[in-house]
Amino acid sequence: MHPLDRYGYSLNPVSVLLWPLSLAFGAATRLRRFLYRKGLLKSEGPNAPLIVVGNIGVGGAGKTPLVARLVELARQAGYKPGVIARGYGGESTQWPRRVAADSDPAQVGDEPVMLARRCGCPVAVGPDRVAAARALVENGDCNIIVSDDGLQHYRLRRDLEIAVVDGLRRFGNGACLPAGPLREPPSRLREVDFVVGNGAARAGEYLMALHGETAVNLRDPLVSAALGNFRQSAVHAVAGIGDPWRFFNHLRHARLRLIEHPFPDHHRFRAEDLKFPEALPVLMTEKDAVKCRAFAPDNAWHVPVSARLDPEFEELWLKRLEMIALAKGVRRQVESPSRRPIPQEPSPSRGASDGQETAGDSGVPGQQGPADLRQGATGADLQGKPSGLSDPRRHSGDAGSRGPTPDG
Numbered sequence: 001m002h003p004l005d006r007y008g009y010s011l012n013p014v015s016v017l018l019w020p021l022s023l024a025f026g027a028a029t030r031l032r033r034f035l036y037r038k039g040l041l042k043s044e045g046p047n048a049p050l051i052v053v054g055n056i057g058v059g060g061a062g063k064t065p066l067v068a069r070l071v072e073l074a075r076q077a078g079y080k081p082g083v084i085a086r087g088y089g090g091e092s093t094q095w096p097r098r099v100a101a102d103s104d105p106a107q108v109g110d111e112p113v114m115l116a117r118r119c120g121c122p123v124a125v126g127p128d129r130v131a132a133a134r135a136l137v138e139n140g141d142c143n144i145i146v147s148d149d150g151l152q153h154y155r156l157r158r159d160l161e162i163a164v165v166d167g168l169r170r171f172g173n174g175a176c177l178p179a180g181p182l183r184e185p186p187s188r189l190r191e192v193d194f195v196v197g198n199g200a201a202r203a204g205e206y207l208m209a210l211h212g213e214t215a216v217n218l219r220d221p222l223v224s225a226a227l228g229n230f231r232q233s234a235v236h237a238v239a240g241i242g243d244p245w246r247f248f249n250h251l252r253h254a255r256l257r258l259i260e261h262p263f264p265d266h267h268r269f270r271a272e273d274l275k276f277p278e279a280l281p282v283l284m285t286e287k288d289a290v291k292c293r294a295f296a297p298d299n300a301w302h303v304p305v306s307a308r309l310d311p312e313f314e315e316l317w318l319k320r321l322e323m324i325a326l327a328k329g330v331r332r333q334v335e336s337p338s339r340r341p342i343p344q345e346p347s348p349s350r351g352a353s354d355g356q357e358t359a360g361d362s363g364v365p366g367q368q369g370p371a372d373l374r375q376g377a378t379g380a381d382l383q384g385k386p387s388g389l390s391d392p393r394r395h396s397g398d399a400g401s402r403g404p405t406p407d408g
Contacts, residue, residue, distance in 0.1 A: 011173050015173055015179040015180060016179075019175060021178055022180055025178070036155075043157040044157055048137045048330060049324045050144075051070065052158045053148060054162075055149075056183055057166070057169075060241050060246070061166045064115065064148055065305055065307040066196060066208060067146050068115060071121055077318055078334040080121075081145070082121055083112075083121060084129050086149060087099075088266060090125065095127060095131070097125055098124055099123040109125060110266060113290045114286055117290070118286075118304075122141040129147060144330065152184060160193045160321070162192065163196070165189070167201065168199055193320070194313065194316075206312070210307055211305060212303050212306065213254065214226055214304070216301060219296060225301070227254040231254075231256060233257070235257070235258060235281045236278070237283050238261045238283070238284040238285075240262075240265060240267030240287075240288050241285055244260075274295070282300040283302070285302060
């Protein structure tokens with residue numbers, strides 16, 4: 001049992017002792033949401049569709065890969081998307097901050113820099129997500145906003161809520177902090193617009209599978225290699241994400257032999273962290289790579305991932321987005337057929353992680369779900385399956401059927 005299961009993901013004396021505090025925490029979160037819904041606390045937002053992608057638990061669930069995929073879908077549909085995030089771990093003294101592909105992760109956070117590199121869209125960060133969203137819209141850079149995390153940031157008025165659930169760990173012992181891993185009770189999922197299961201999905205949820213079978217060299221991004229090429233020897237597996245074991249399991253499914261090096265989420269890597277006695281390849285997540293590129297050894301590689309979503313989810317989400325956009329006066333800019341380029345043969349994917357959390361290609365490596373659930377466990381398991389992983393067995397539920405929440 002790995003450390004994440006020793007506390008919060010099981011019933012144990014410590015969690016039982018803290019249970020009264022978790023009940024009080026859950027009651028406080030419900031009260032706070034009630035006050036926002038009734039307008040007793042004010043929520044604010046930009047004059048543009050705003051989609052929040054979050055979760056109800058602590059730790060990585062795979063939000064960032066989903067954010068990147070939504071950005072890709074929105075751009076293909078003719079919108080100008082932008083991304084906002086808190087910039088967790090950033091030391092900047094001025095907020096909100098614009099994030100570019102070459103921004104310093106120590107100033108603005110690691111995940112925003114990764115998103116800026118992968119998505120190629122405007123990104124703004126700051127503890128005040130309302131100010132970050134307004135900065136993007138007012139500068140004319142984008143006409144829809146996707147928030148990476150922020151489901152509990154109720155001051156940010158939102159039009160759509162998407163909750164990501166870890167398909168394997170689910171809700172642990174079902175308790176809120178501090179006795180369990182939840183920031184809100186599981187009943188909160190009945191109020192969101194869509195629930196996406198990362199790796200496995202239950203009734204009423206849409207499946208997301210994360211795929212990545214290619215490693216990219218940190219020192220020279222033009223150099224890449226299939227994960228299978230690393231089977232000749234053991235590799236050092238480095239992960240400073242919410243659930244490092246998700247990344248390690250992803251590499252194991254590629255039949256690699258690992259020497260594991262887990263670090264805390266958002267760990268600030270130093271050159272010493274990547275110096276090991278054995279001169280073996282070092283594989284890490286894409287989120288960690290943005291912090292290590294400046295001092296990485298020549299044999300350091302990162303493994304990007306892409307999110308594959310249920311086609312039904314993508315279709316429903318785009319329809320909902322179009323309705324909200326029209327209501328707010330935002331129109332798509334779709335190229336006319338006569339101006340569209342002649343379709344090219346699709347180029348081979350470079351592969352596609354990081355509870356870490358990114359799409360087109362990015363985010364957290366895929367993971368296994370329990371055997372009684374629908375699964376899209378790992379990149380290795382997805383070979384030969386169509387993109388989107390449609391599953392006719394998915395039953396409709398509350399998720400995806402509700403209108404926008406009053407407060408967001």
